[in-house]
Amino acid sequence: MDQSNLSHHYSQQFNQELEEMRTSVLAMGGLVEAQLEHALGALVGGDVARGERVVANDYQVNALDVQIDERCTAILARRQPTASDLRLVLAVIKTTADLERIGDEAKRVARMAIRLGTADHGRGLFLEVEHLGTLVRGLLNKALDAYARMDVVAALEVAKEDQRIDREYENVMRQSITYMMEDPRSIPFVLDIIWSARALERIGDRCRNISEYVIYFVKGKDVRHTSLDTIEREIIRHDRS
Amino acid sequence: MDQSNLSHHYSQQFNQELEEMRTSVLAMGGLVEAQLEHALGALVGGDVARGERVVANDYQVNALDVQIDERCTAILARRQPTASDLRLVLAVIKTTADLERIGDEAKRVARMAIRLGTADHGRGLFLEVEHLGTLVRGLLNKALDAYARMDVVAALEVAKEDQRIDREYENVMRQSITYMMEDPRSIPFVLDIIWSARALERIGDRCRNISEYVIYFVKGKDVRHTSLDTIEREIIRHDRS
Numbered sequence: 001m002d003q004s005n006l007s008h009h010y011s012q013q014f015n016q017e018l019e020e021m022r023t024s025v026l027a028m029g030g031l032v033e034a035q036l037e038h039a040l041g042a043l044v045g046g047d048v049a050r051g052e053r054v055v056a057n058d059y060q061v062n063a064l065d066v067q068i069d070e071r072c073t074a075i076l077a078r079r080q081p082t083a084s085d086l087r088l089v090l091a092v093i094k095t096t097a098d099l100e101r102i103g104d105e106a107k108r109v110a111r112m113a114i115r116l117g118t119a120d121h122g123r124g125l126f127l128e129v130e131h132l133g134t135l136v137r138g139l140l141n142k143a144l145d146a147y148a149r150m151d152v153v154a155a156l157e158v159a160k161e162d163q164r165i166d167r168e169y170e171n172v173m174r175q176s177i178t179y180m181m182e183d184p185r186s187i188p189f190v191l192d193i194i195w196s197a198r199a200l201e202r203i204g205d206r207c208r209n210i211s212e213y214v215i216y217f218v219k220g221k222d223v224r225h226t227s228l229d230t231i232e233r234e235i236i237r238h239d240r241s
Numbered sequence: 242m243d244q245s246n247l248s249h250h251y252s253q254q255f256n257q258e259l260e261e262m263r264t265s266v267l268a269m270g271g272l273v274e275a276q277l278e279h280a281l282g283a284l285v286g287g288d289v290a291r292g293e294r295v296v297a298n299d300y301q302v303n304a305l306d307v308q309i310d311e312r313c314t315a316i317l318a319r320r321q322p323t324a325s326d327l328r329l330v331l332a333v334i335k336t337t338a339d340l341e342r343i344g345d346e347a348k349r350v351a352r353m354a355i356r357l358g359t360a361d362h363g364r365g366l367f368l369e370v371e372h373l374g375t376l377v378r379g380l381l382n383k384a385l386d387a388y389a390r391m392d393v394v395a396a397l398e399v400a401k402e403d404q405r406i407d408r409e410y411e412n413v414m415r416q417s418i419t420y421m422m423e424d425p426r427s428i429p430f431v432l433d434i435i436w437s438a439r440a441l442e443r444i445g446d447r448c449r450n451i452s453e454y455v456i457y458f459v460k461g462k463d464v465r466h467t468s469l470d471t472i473e474r475e476i477i478r479h480d481r482s
Contacts, residue, residue: 062466069463073331080321090314090334097338177428184425187418222310225303
């Protein structure tokens with residue numbers, strides 16, 4: 001085998017490693033999506049057993065987190081990637097960290113579902129949280145899709161939609177405060193609703209983080225502390241014109 | 242200059258780069274500590290202007306975050322570190338991300354300080370939050386110290402002390418609920434106290450994260466999802482015996 005064949009062989013193997021790493025992240029994303037779906041189902045349906053399964057399964061998310069992180073470290077050590085390969089590995093490390101924390105937030109929602117059980121007051125608030133949860137599930141799906149296709153335009157949409165989730169969260173908060181003031185005995189119960197809404201809002205933030213790593217990978221620019229307008233005008237549109 | 246001199250020269254320069262990177266993290270840590278101190282001072286002292294300065298200065302934390310991250314990426318691309326050098330760079334990337342988010346939490350506390358202003362009811366709750374804040378400031382200081390000295394025993398202490406903060410946070414929560422139930426008009430005000438306490442509790446979690454990166458760097462083991470007992474028994478004591 002001559003040298004050029006060897007390096008071709010190495011590079012093919014390396015590409016395969018990168019591809020496997022990317023696929024693992026999507027598998028982890030799918031698992032986290034399922035955890036969120038079940039946590040919300042448990043909360044809205046008053047299904048304690050379903051909530052308990054979410055809490056019990058969180059270890060799977062953590063295991064994938066550690067496994068992907070180890071794989072990334074091994075690639076950095078053995079392959080010493082540069083340029084876009086290096087950016088991909090760094091984007092994967094950061095995406096995995098956010099997915100792990102989305103898993104934690106799903107677990108928090110599941111814990112609230114267990115604590116609330118079949119509480120029959122405040123059904124109106126449950127409906128509000130369900131609506132917020134539907135938006136957040138949609139956003140997580142879009143963020144993972146933008147990641148899968150490394151699509152910066154879709155990533156920008158995710159960042160924009162996170163703002164809608166923040167507004168919806170504020171709405172839940174206002175209604176919760178009114179509810180508590182009208183019926184102070186409901187305070188402990190409504191606080192659990194508030195914690196669930198807060199966890200969902202944080203998931204939205206983390207979806208936005210993931211979309212920023214997509215932009216970082218594709219454009220080579222760190223946009224974490226950059227306004228949406230600037231990202232759109234100077235980074236995404238600029239390159240397309 | 243012969244080859245060995247050259248590589249010696251390179252390696253010295255590389256060591257200097259690693260040292261500069263480590264020092265930047267400590268500078269960022271110092272800035273974040275100051276932000277937290279001012280945010281707590283603003284909250285407890287009802288000092289709106291001080292709170293506004295914290296919010297205004299958060300961009301400095303973000304700028305350091307981006308700058309250190311870029312430096313780490315450059316080191317990975319140019320120096321292609323392996324073994325403990327690689328672990329150091331990865332630990333720095335993760336520590337910086339947590340410090341940036343501690344900065345965000347300090348900003349949240351400052352925002353609550355601005356909103357609460359000189360509200361004169363609930364002084365007892367302010368005292369509770371002040372106590373929690375003092376514990377959290379101490380923990381951040383210890384986490385940065387463990388990082389500066391790459392001291393795994395000190396890092397383990399940080400992880401243990403985070404549990405004390407969680408208990409103190411639960412205490413603030415219980416008192417806040419009692420307060421709201423006794424005087425429902427206080428609900429919006431007490432919720433702002435709760436958000437501040439929550440932000441402080443999250444800072445404690447992030448101090449624990451930083452301590453885990455210290456253990457990762459020194460011991461080469463990812464202990465993020467490992468119990469304190471296991472870390473102490475199998476990773477820290479094991480190696481010292």
